[in-house]
Amino acid sequence: MKAIITGNNGAVAPYVNRELKSKNIEVTVWNRELVGINNEEEVYRFIEETNPDIFFHIATGPIEWLEYIARATKKLGIKLVFTSTVSVFSEDKTGPYKPDSSPDTVSSYGVYKILCEKLMKQIYPEAYILRLGWQIGSETGSNNMFDFLCRSQRDNSYIEASSQWYPSCSFLEETAETIVDLALNHKFDTYLLNSNRSYSFYDIVQYLKRLHRQDWKVIETNALVRDDRMFDNRVTLKPLDFS
Structure with missing residues (x-):
């Protein structure tokens, strides 16, 4: 093929x-x-x-x-x-x-x-x-969430993350x-x-901080209140699990 x-x-x-x-x-x-x-x-x-x-x-x-x-x-x-x-x-x-x-x-x-x-x-x-x-990678240099977070920390010395926003990722x-x-x-x-069933953006950022052992300063906000999750029962995509 x-x-x-x-x-x-x-x-x-x-x-x-x-x-x-x-x-x-x-x-x-x-x-x-x-x-x-x-x-x-x-x-x-x-x-x-x-x-x-x-x-x-x-x-x-x-x-x-x-x-x-x-x-x-x-x-x-x-x-x-x-x-x-x-x-x-x-x-x-x-x-x-x-x-x-x-x-x-x-x-x-x-x-x-x-x-x-x-x-x-x-x-x-x-x-x-x-x-x-939104795709979650493990490296910088491409348009993925990890790269965005690294750039945010570098440029602002902190990362703002809404606990009221539920992204598809x-x-x-x-x-x-x-x-x-x-x-x-x-x-x-x-x-x-979409793999995200129940986590806010703030939850996801805190998990990635632990996963990659990053010294990020994460500030919880409620500036963005929205649910962007997509659900499709036909798609078998492993759910995010931070437990």
């Missing part, structure tokens, strides 16, 4: 890449320096020549790139997996969210992802859409396992991926 993956310089894709290889799936990484994203013929030719069984589109890029990928994979009969985000839900409302919850954000990133989802459903209705929460390794499992073993649909 073969796969193409985009976004390998980001937070999630490298973990998906490793998970695929652990299952003896041959992975081709889309290198934008070698393969353009603005020419539909070039996109189609690369996908056709690589001839993957599954295409994982994890990168952020022009919506036209996704359009070209969706058309090509649909025509060639290649399974397409697209990673979206919990940010499709409005910051002015509160969850928890379920598979039938309607995306309604006005934030630029969330609107971009909503447009991508709509485009996918229009061009390739059989594609997989996976909405991810999961560890990168477990997210990658679930993404691959859904693509290989489940029917196409829109899925919600």
